[in-house]
Amino acid sequence: MKKLLTIAALLAAMTLPSHAQEKLSVRLDFSPWGVQAAMHLAKNRGWFREAGLDVDIQDGRGSGNTIQLVNAGQVDVGQVQVGLVGSARAQGARIVSIWNFQRKTDLCVLVDRASPITRIADLRGKKVVVFAASPWAPFIDTFLRAGGLGRDDLPVEVVDPAALWGTYIAKRADGLMSTVGSAIPIAEGPRPSRCILASEGGVTFPSYGLVAREDTIQSRGAALRRLIQVQQRAWEHLRANPEDGARAVMAERPDARLDPKVLTEQVKLTIDYFDTPASQGRPIGWQARADWDAALKSMEAAGVVRPGWNAGDYFTNALME
Numbered sequence: 001m002k003k004l005l006t007i008a009a010l011l012a013a014m015t016l017p018s019h020a021q022e023k024l025s026v027r028l029d030f031s032p033w034g035v036q037a038a039m040h041l042a043k044n045r046g047w048f049r050e051a052g053l054d055v056d057i058q059d060g061r062g063s064g065n066t067i068q069l070v071n072a073g074q075v076d077v078g079q080v081q082v083g084l085v086g087s088a089r090a091q092g093a094r095i096v097s098i099w100n101f102q103r104k105t106d107l108c109v110l111v112d113r114a115s116p117i118t119r120i121a122d123l124r125g126k127k128v129v130v131f132a133a134s135p136w137a138p139f140i141d142t143f144l145r146a147g148g149l150g151r152d153d154l155p156v157e158v159v160d161p162a163a164l165w166g167t168y169i170a171k172r173a174d175g176l177m178s179t180v181g182s183a184i185p186i187a188e189g190p191r192p193s194r195c196i197l198a199s200e201g202g203v204t205f206p207s208y209g210l211v212a213r214e215d216t217i218q219s220r221g222a223a224l225r226r227l228i229q230v231q232q233r234a235w236e237h238l239r240a241n242p243e244d245g246a247r248a249v250m251a252e253r254p255d256a257r258l259d260p261k262v263l264t265e266q267v268k269l270t271i272d273y274f275d276t277p278a279s280q281g282r283p284i285g286w287q288a289r290a291d292w293d294a295a296l297k298s299m300e301a302a303g304v305v306r307p308g309w310n311a312g313d314y315f316t317n318a319l320m321e
């Protein structure tokens with residue numbers, strides 16, 4: 001009997017994983033779209049599991065909402081537009097950008113491809129829509145001033161997020177304030193469009209990446225480092241194989257009724273906005289202080305942060321070292 005128990009114990013030990021899977025919760029920005037492809041690809045192919053991680057990927061209800069949940073300790077990590085760290089910290093949040101894979105500003109005003117609108121000044125007398133919690137909100141006046149415009153010259157209508165696309169597609173608005181990667185592929189069918197970039201108005205805003213609370217970085221640094229490494233692996237794969245990202249998102253969210261062509265184009269456009277001059281040649285997600293300095297200057301000009309800021313309070317590359 002003793003010998004049988006010993007054999008049974010040995011067999012049981014052989015079936016156990018070589019190391020425990022560490023749990024991490026990651027809250028995304030919105031319902032599924034291309035910018036989330038690397039998360040879903042890593043989950044779908046078991047790359048998180050290979051790295052010793054059990055990652056719970058949650059759909060979100062906006063970057064701002066995700067940041068609130070991260071700051072409240074209800075989720076470990078948020079995949080959001082990391083430029084929102086500025087306003088969050090101004091309101092007392094203790095979150096930091098730990099990895100910023102889409103480092104180039106991708107805020108844009110979507111306009112009909114056939115329209116004569118090619119620069120900010122051409123928006124005079126037109127109508128643009130935006131939703132209240134959009135990252136665009138604090139930068140609208142800065143953007144307009146760069147084109148010699150004010151609110152009296154350009155009606156900016158704040159609409160419910162659910163009505164945003166319907167208003168633009170039905171041509172009840174001349175422009176839509178959004179992001180390049182999310183907007184262009186969706187508009188291609190019903191209303192082919194192009195973008196006037198926020199950067200043309202002097203706005204610098206870091207786009208998608210990962211954020212976490214300061215205490216989470218201290219206590220769970222090893223797990224966060226592995227999460228970042230897996231995401232770097234996934235995005236490197238997607239550079240050459242964007243269609244795999246679309247397939248992974250659809251496999252992980254089969255009930256979302258997604259268009260693989262739209263998803264693939266969103267993945268490609270996400271990658272197009274990976275690099276800034278200051279981050280060129282660096283590992284995916286590495287953050288340049290010069291980029292954060294420029295972003296915080298934009299935020300200060302827009303009244304998002306107060307003078308006297310230190311860029312090092314808003315981001316860290318420590319988890320990539």
